[in-house]
Amino acid sequence: MNLLSNGGVTSPEGFLASGIHCGLKKNNLKLDLALIYSTVPASSAGVYTKNKVKGAPIYITKEHLINKKAQAIIINSGNANTCTGDDGLSKAKRMTELTGKALKLKTTDVLVASTGVIGVPLNIDAIKDGIPLLSERLSKDGFDDAAKAIMTTDTYKKQLAFEFYIDNKKITIGAMSKGSGMIEPNMGTMLSFITTDLNISGEMLNEALKESVKISYNRVSVDGDTSTNDMVLVLANGLAKNSKITKKDENYYTFLNVLNTLNIILARMIAKDGEGATKLIECIVSNCKCEKDAEILSKSVINSPLVKTAIFGSDANWGRILCALGYAGVNINPNKVDLSFESSTGEIEICKDGMPLPFDEVKAKEILLQDEIKILINMNSGECSSIAWGCDLSYDYVKINGDYRS
Structure with missing residues (x-):
């Protein structure tokens, strides 16, 4: 090809x-x-x-x-x-x-x-x-x-x-x-x-x-x-x-x-190319019970306004990700979840078994400042995975949609 x-x-x-x-x-x-x-x-x-x-x-x-x-x-x-x-x-x-x-x-x-x-x-x-x-x-x-x-x-x-x-x-x-x-x-x-x-x-x-x-x-x-x-x-x-x-x-x-x-x-x-977007978000949910659950979880994360704004601000506020997983409507065990951020500058693990890990905030900021961000979520509950794509939520999204008809 x-x-x-x-x-x-x-x-x-x-x-x-x-x-x-x-x-x-x-x-x-x-x-x-x-x-x-x-x-x-x-x-x-x-x-x-x-x-x-x-x-x-x-x-x-x-x-x-x-x-x-x-x-x-x-x-x-x-x-x-x-x-x-x-x-x-x-x-x-x-x-x-x-x-x-x-x-x-x-x-x-x-x-x-x-x-x-x-x-x-x-x-x-x-x-x-x-x-x-x-x-x-x-x-x-x-x-x-x-x-x-x-x-x-x-x-x-x-x-x-x-x-x-x-x-x-x-x-x-x-x-x-x-x-x-x-x-x-x-x-x-x-x-x-x-x-x-x-x-x-x-x-x-x-x-x-x-x-x-x-x-x-x-x-x-x-x-x-x-x-x-x-x-x-x-x-x-x-x-x-x-x-x-x-x-x-x-x-x-x-x-x-x-x-x-x-x-x-x-x-x-x-x-x-989302309206007003500055970053592509790729959320990969792995080791889930079934592919459908993984898809629902990954889309819940990329749809979260709080996750999207955190990515816009390059803020490693990972609690918002766990929150989005929790309200997705899928039966999960939050005590098994591992989270990482990855971009062209490297990868950083921020959560293990649903608990915080000590991590370098400066390195996390460098990773999240890039224009393509991966959110890596390991559910540790199965063998299925799914990927969803979204973007950050910036000030310009409101400007564009508040003035769309003109």
């Missing part, structure tokens, strides 16, 4: 992309409409938010994916098209109709996604006027503009691509994601779009995506708020011409391994 130095959603064979400003965002220097297109029909799959309040695009995309086939995805930023009733549904549908007409595709072969402010009617005329230019600009070089066009409060583009081999055929997989705030997957205000030239059935693609999301995006949290619009979509157009994957064989697991790597990297990017 090789990471491509300048890769994205157009890295696989047969994929084009574009991004433009159509007028959904006030700043005309900010792109707000993106398109991904496969030159041939593709197997497709999706995973969506578990929030009971869902954006209109989710309903349309799920309907269009009943046959597990698609050929294009249109995405807008600047407006979530959520809590907009029948008007929102008709506009989401209209986006797929307009895109299908421009690309000479069936409406049902077009998927749709939106991100931005909730509860504001979508300016469908701006999108309608923008689609001709958006379609005209489709190219192999368009991945960068597409990645920019799906950003909201993100501070940088999130995209990458890998090459790997199946049946001596070179397979390429690319992706772009957005996400910075309202992040508590299943999933967060996060969108992720994955493209590959792998030849795989829709059923197996769906299985792989569901398995991968569990250990990547679903273990990210920035602020504990589950968004209304989250989705992960994947298109696989088969142009690599490997033997079609139709069962969970060796080739399936080769692909799943690459997909997991790609999604975990993107999940970490999203956590690190």
Whole structure:
């Protein structure tokens, strides 16, 4: 598996992309409409938010994916098209109709996604006027503009691509994601779009995506708020011409391994780019009774406002971590818990068997001053583990979210 130095959603064979400003965002220097297109029909799959309040695009995309086939995805930023009733549904549908007409595709072969402010009617005329230019600009070089066009409060583009081999055929997989705030997957205000030239059935693609999301995006949290619009979509157009994957064989697991790597990297990017964040927090809970308990415990720690603020202040206030473990709803023995902090400058053990250890506060401060912090928790109660990713909580989080609509 090789990471491509300048890769994205157009890295696989047969994929084009574009991004433009159509007028959904006030700043005309900010792109707000993106398109991904496969030159041939593709197997497709999706995973969506578990929030009971869902954006209109989710309903349309799920309907269009009943046959597990698609050929294009249109995405807008600047407006979530959520809590907009029948008007929102008709506009989401209209986006797929307009895109299908421009690309000479069936409406049902077009998927749709939106991100931005909730509860504001979508300016469908701006999108309608923008689609001709958006379609005209489709190219192999368009991945960068597409990645920019799906950003909201993100501070940088999130995209990458890998090459790997199946049946001596070179397979390429690319992706772009957005996400910075309202992040508590299943999933967060996060969108992720994955493209590959792998030849795989829709059923197996769906299985792989569901398995991968569990250990990547679903273990990210920035602020504990589950968004209304989250989705992960994947298109696989088969142009690599490997033997079609139709069962969970060796080739399936080769692909799943690459997909997991790609999604975990993107999940970490999203956590690190949390609104106002200065540090990525990786919480590793090991030696737990079961994986589900370990996952619940790790997410409880990264979601704790007191833990997040302590990490922001580079304060080794480890009692807050034990507190977060205790209220997670998992039956634990606090007298068996060991805690350590780790970063690029080293590791320091701060708690053993639930009791404090004498430690060097200066060294702990040096470790916690780095921009990527690991919280290592040994439950000493089993053999299962889990990792969750989050970020610190800074003054800027309140500033960004207090002024989001302007």
